[in-house]
Structure formats: structure tokens, C-alpha cells
Amino acid sequence: MESTLKALRDGESVLDLSPRATVSGGVEDVYGEDCATEEQLVTPWSFSVASGYSLLRDPQYNKGLAFTEKERDAHYLRGLLPPTVISQQLQEKKEVNNIRQYQVPLQKYMAMMELQETNERLFYKLLIDNVEELLPVVYTPTVGEACQKYGSIFKRPQGLYISLKEKGKILEVLKNWPEKSIQVIVVTDGERILGLGDLGCQGMGIPVGKLALYTALGGLRPSACLPITIDVGTNNQKLLNDEFYIGLRQKRATGQEYSELLHEFMTAVKQNYGEKVLVQFEDFANHNAFELLAKYGTTHLVFNDDIQGTASVVLAGVVAALKLIGGTLADHTFLFLGAGEAGTGIAELIALEMSKQTKTLIEESRKKIWLVDSKGLIVSSRKASLQHFKKPWAHEHEPIDSLLEAVKVIKPTVLVGSSGVGKTFTKEVIEALASINDKPLIMALSNPTSQSECTAEEAYQWSEGRAIFASGSPFDPIEYKDKVYYSGQANNAYIFPGFGLGLVISGAIRVHDDMLLAASEALAKQVTEENYEKGLIYPPFSDIRKISANIAANVAAKAYELGLATRLPRPQNLVKYAESCMYTPVYRNYR
Ligand SMILES: O=C([O-])CC(=O)C(=O)O
Numbered sequence: 363m364e365s366t367l368k369a370l371r372d373g374e375s376v377l378d379l380s381p382r383a384t385v386s387g388g389v390e391d392v393y394g395e396d397c398a399t400e401e402q403l404v405t406p407w408s409f410s411v412a413s414g415y416s417l418l419r420d421p422q423y424n425k426g427l428a429f430t431e432k433e434r435d436a437h438y439l440r441g442l443l444p445p446t447v448i449s450q451q452l453q454e455k456k457e458v459n460n461i462r463q464y465q466v467p468l469q470k471y472m473a474m475m476e477l478q479e480t481n482e483r484l485f486y487k488l489l490i491d492n493v494e495e496l497l498p499v500v501y502t503p504t505v506g507e508a509c510q511k512y513g514s515i516f517k518r519p520q521g522l523y524i525s526l527k528e529k530g531k532i533l534e535v536l537k538n539w540p541e542k543s544i545q546v547i548v549v550t551d552g553e554r555i556l557g558l559g560d561l562g563c564q565g566m567g568i569p570v571g572k573l574a575l576y577t578a579l580g581g582l583r584p585s586a587c588l589p590i591t592i593d594v595g596t597n598n599q600k601l602l603n604d605e606f607y608i609g610l611r612q613k614r615a616t617g618q619e620y621s622e623l624l625h626e627f628m629t630a631v632k633q634n635y636g637e638k639v640l641v642q643f644e645d646f647a648n649h650n651a652f653e654l655l656a657k658y659g660t661t662h663l664v665f666n667d668d669i670q671g672t673a674s675v676v677l678a679g680v681v682a683a684l685k686l687i688g689g690t691l692a693d694h695t696f697l698f699l700g701a702g703e704a705g706t707g708i709a710e711l712i713a714l715e716m717s718k719q720t721k722t723l724i725e726e727s728r729k730k731i732w733l734v735d736s737k738g739l740i741v742s743s744r745k746a747s748l749q750h751f752k753k754p755w756a757h758e759h760e761p762i763d764s765l766l767e768a769v770k771v772i773k774p775t776v777l778v779g780s781s782g783v784g785k786t787f788t789k790e791v792i793e794a795l796a797s798i799n800d801k802p803l804i805m806a807l808s809n810p811t812s813q814s815e816c817t818a819e820e821a822y823q824w825s826e827g828r829a830i831f832a833s834g835s836p837f838d839p840i841e842y843k844d845k846v847y848y849s850g851q852a853n854n855a856y857i858f859p860g861f862g863l864g865l866v867i868s869g870a871i872r873v874h875d876d877m878l879l880a881a882s883e884a885l886a887k888q889v890t891e892e893n894y895e896k897g898l899i900y901p902p903f904s905d906i907r908k909i910s911a912n913i914a915a916n917v918a919a920k921a922y923e924l925g926l927a928t929r930l931p932r933p934q935n936l937v938k939y940a941e942s943c944m945y946t947p948v949y950r951n952y953r
Pocket residue numbers: 502555556557645667668808809834853854
């Protein structure tokens with residue numbers, strides 16, 4: 363092989379397949395590329411072993427200035443790099459300095475994406491070593507703005523685009539992806555990107571970002587991760603009018619046309635990657651999210667991050683918070699603003715855990731949990747007109763129109779925001795909550811920061827410093843009356859990377875609700891006394907790889923217990939095993 367490459371580089375056509383014999387004019391080259399006119403056909407040759415110039419442009423293998431002298435000799439890199447050889451540590455220092463120089467978060471995002479596209483291992487090294495600083499760049503809130511402007515900032519495609527144009531050909535499209543051993547797919551149809559609504563094809567930033575976290579936080583290999591956007595159109599008129607929009611210019615396909623495309627996709631995925639590939643649904647609109655999860659939950663390894671991942675992270679936060687606010691889960695009364703994927707998903711998982719703890723029927727546990735949607739409190743008199751996923755929460759009560767009224771009447775101890783609409787936890791709402799509770803637990807989950815139900819500062823100020831607060835997007839520590847308040851990030855990023863790792867290492871073939879409880883339990887256990895002293899109900903993200911290994915182990919253990927694991931025999935020490943499976947971004951040495 364090496365002599366073949368050398369010969370090609372020296373200008374010989376070893377296999378003599380080059381089209382040079384058939385083209386004329388211009389300067390002759392081995393590929394026939396430079397001498398072809400526009401009408402003449404050329405062959406897009408590529409090498410199967412990255413070497414020389416192409417090695418420097420292959421993000422998976424490129425090491426830039428960190429290529430050693432020996433590697434520069436062995437891989438035809440002499441002269442293609444300046445003479446200096448530096449360590450990955452120094453490269454990292456330089457990149458961190460570069461990123462810090464950008465004032466605008468979107469510029470930082472673009473710089474990080476460029477790094478991912480030029481030197482993958484360096485990108486992950488940066489992200490892992492500086493996770494608290496860079497998470498808000500590659501993930502919420504900045505990724506939201508990136509999706510909104512995706513058409514304008516778009517340089518190179520990342521991930522796989524499957525649009526209505528590919529109907530009937532989805533299996534072929536999957537085969538176009540260069541990697542064959544895929545373990546995790548994150549897929550969106552872009553209809554409900556964070557709390558920003560329908561961003562159509564530009565939702566691709568989300569699967570790309572989520573999978574970057576799968577690798578950085580959960581240790582899945584980048585080559586095993588596949589981001590996919592399904593483009594069935596968009597109802598976002600602004601995007602349809604935008605000359606730089608990258609998606610199909612049509613209104614969303616719905617009904618049969620939609621479900622047929624999704625079905626072809628799900629079938630092709632299983633056919634191409636087998637039973638054990640995890641498909642994570644992300645940021646679908648409510649109606650499709652619930653339907654897809656129910657439909658494919660029994661035939662595929664599927665996980666909905668917004669319903670199940672968010673539920674698991676919030677349950678963990680609530681369980682941890684009990685140390686600060688007192689009582690058992692069943693002693694508390696929960697009020698949600700938002701009864702979509704996140705709201706009903708969290709409510710159901712809390713009810714499930716409550717029932718397990720108290721050995722009562724889930725119908726009884728649900729009565730401790732109240733949901734408010736855009737039409738007011740969900741009560742039994744509204745039942746006939748409710749979407750099916752809201753019906754379990756229609757308890758007997760007089761109708762109530764507003765959140766404020768609901769807080770006053772229901773007297774919740776825990777207030778959760780999951781509607782995707784910002785600034786809805788007003789001063790009045792938080793004051794009312796704080797007048798009922800000594801230590802109210804407030805979780806403002808909506809993303810990005812612009813959609814947060816309230817800010818950390820508002821939560822502490824309006825509760826006179828008594829609230830325990832966590833939010834979906836991060837807030838900096840707040841100083842209030844000479845005291846510093848730290849708030850946690852109740853984001854599914856704590857759960858899905860470890861959860862997915864647990865499924866992969868056990869060879870799980872289905873997701874079960876008990877695995878979500880297992881993930882919650884593992885996360886809640888990672889909160890230390892030191893965290894509690896600061897008022898935190900989540901451990902810091904700087905420990906996330908250890909946290910993910912623990913979550914993965916607990917999830918895998920549950921998969922074995924339920925008979926859903928196929929990787930046999932079961933490893934004895936699952937935490938150690940999970941850690942040993944995790945990708946690390948240090949450079950490999952090339953022979
Ligand atoms: O992406 C995030 O930050 C959390 C999430 O799933 C969402 O808001 O849809």
C-alpha cells in the first residue's frame with residue numbers, strides 16, 4: 363500500500379485507471395482533474411489510507427503541529443508543516459486562548475465547529491478539559507442562536523440530511539455516510555428546537571451538539587455517532603423567505619406523508635445498523651414526539667431526550683433537593699407550567715418513583731402533581747378536549763386560568779417551568795410561592811436562556827434568597843445581600859451521554875422506564891455535601907465523565923436485571939467497565 367501511495371504521489375498511475383488518456387488540454391496531472399474541461403467527466407479519487415496533504419485535512423486523524431518528526435517522515439508530511447513540533451497540551455492552550463478572544467458567543471461557536479472539522483481530537487480535548495466554559499458555547503444557549511442563523515454561518519455540512527426528496531432511498535442515503543459502525547443516532551425534524559420553535563432543516567445544530575456531548579461527556583467514539591435531520595419542510599415563514607435557508611422550501615408534510623417517511627427511516631436504520639443502534643429523538647413537536655416514542659419503543663432501541671432525558675434529570679434534582687428542603691417525594695406537591703413533552707414526561711417519572719417508594723398505585727401518586735398549560739390548570743372538566751398525554755393529569759378541581767392563581771390555590775412546594783416560554787415566573791408568582799414555602803424549589807427548565815421562566819437573580823431576589831433554584835440553561839453565580847448563590851443546570855446533558863453509554867456497553871435492545879429511574883438515582887448520588895452547602899442540587903459538570911460512568915453502570919445493571927442486555931457475560935464491575943470503554947481524545951501514534 364505504501365509503495366502504491368508513494369507511486370501515486372510521484373505521478374505514476376499505478377493501477378492505470380486514471381482518465382488522463384481520455385482528456386486533453388491544460389496541464390496534465392495524474393487525476394485528469396486539472397486538464398478536464400467542464401464538459402469532460404473526471405473521477406473523484408480518494409485514498410483509503412489518509413496520508414500527506416489529505417492526512418492534514420482529515421479531521422479524524424489530523425494532529426497539526428503535533429505530528430512527530432517520525433510521523434512527518436512516514437506519512438509524507440515533510441514540508442507540508444512548519445518545522446516546529448508542539449504537544450497537544452500547547453495546541454490546547456493556544457486554542458483556548460483563541461476562543462477566549464472572541465467576545466460574541468456565536469463566534470466562539472463557529473471557532474469550535476471549525477476546530478471539530480479540522481482536528482477532532484483537539485476539539486474533544488478542549489471540550490472535555492474546559493467543559494464548564496465551553497458547554498454554553500457548543501450547547502445551550504449558543505447552539506440555539508446557531509440554529510437560527512445556520513443558513514448564514516453554514517460552511518461545511520455536518521451530519522446527514524434526509525428530506526422528502528430522499529423518500530424511497532433512505533437506505534442508500536445511510537450508506538453514503540462514511541462510517542459503518544454507528545452506535546448512536548440523534549435525529550430531529552426541527553419542529554421544536556429548544557424553546558425557539560420550528561427551525562426546519564436548521565435544527566441540525568442540535569443533533570450535532572448533542573452528539574458532541576455524547577463523546578465529550580459520555581465517551582462514545584465520534585465515529586460511532588451520527589447526527590441526522592429529517593427535513594419535511596418548515597412552517598417558519600421567516601425561514602421560507604430567507605434566501606440563505608438551507609432546507610426544503612415548503613410547508614411541513616404531515617399525516618401519512620410524514621409517518622411514511624419516518625417509518626422508512628426507522629426501518630432503514632435497523633436494517634443498516636442492526637437492533638442495537640440507539641435512536642435518540644430530539645426536539646420534535648409534542649404530537650410527533652409522543653407518537654414516535656410509543657410506536658417505535660417496542661420494536662427499536664429508542665429514547666426521547668425531551669420526554670425521558672429531561673424527566674430523569676429533573677427527578678434526580680428533586681431527589682437531591684430533598685436533603686435541602688426536607689420530606690420525602692410523596693410529601694411534596696408539584697406544579698408545572700407546561701404540559702408538553704418535558705412537563706408530562708417529568709410528572710410521570712416522578713409519579714412512578716413516588717409509587718415505587720410508597721407502594722401505592724400510580725394513579726394516587728399523580729394526584730400530587732398538577733399541570734398548567736396555555737389554557738390554565740388541567741382539570742377534569744377539560745378532559746374531553748385534552749390531548750391524550752395530558753389526560754392523566756386532569757384531576758378534580760375548579761377551573762383556574764392563571765399560573766399565579768394556581769400557585770395560590772394548589773400551594774405547591776415545587777414549581778417547574780417546562781413550557782418553552784420565557785419570563786413566565788413573574789415576581790408575583792415567585793413571591794406567592796415563597797410566601798407558602800420556607801425553601802421553595804424552583805426549576806426553570808426552558809431553553810435557551812431567553813426562554814428561561816425566570817433568571818437565577820430573579821429567583822433569589824424575589825424569594826429573598828430562600829429559593830433552591832436550577833435552570834435548563836446555565837446562569838452565573840449571583841450575589842444577593844452579601845451572599846453568593848450558586849444554581850445548578852437541570853439539563854438532560856447530565857443524563858443522555860451516560861444513559862446512552864449504559865445501553866451501548868450492555869448491548870441493550872430496548873429502553874425501559876426503570877432504566878430512567880436508575881439513571882436518576884445514579885446522578886442524585888453524585889451530589890456531595892460540598893455541593894449541598896452551596897445550595898446545589900446537581901454536581902458540577904467538571905466531574906461529568908465520572909458521573910456518566912456511574913450513570914452508565916447503573917443503567918447497564920438495570921438492562922441486565924431486566925433481561926434486555928445482549929452483551930454477555932455481564933462484566934463484574936460495571937463502573938470500571940464503563941470507564942474502560944470511554945473514548946479519550948489524546949492523540950494516537952501513527953506507525
Ligand atoms: O438542549 C437542551 O439544552 C435541553 C433540551 O433537550 C431542550 O431544551 O430541548
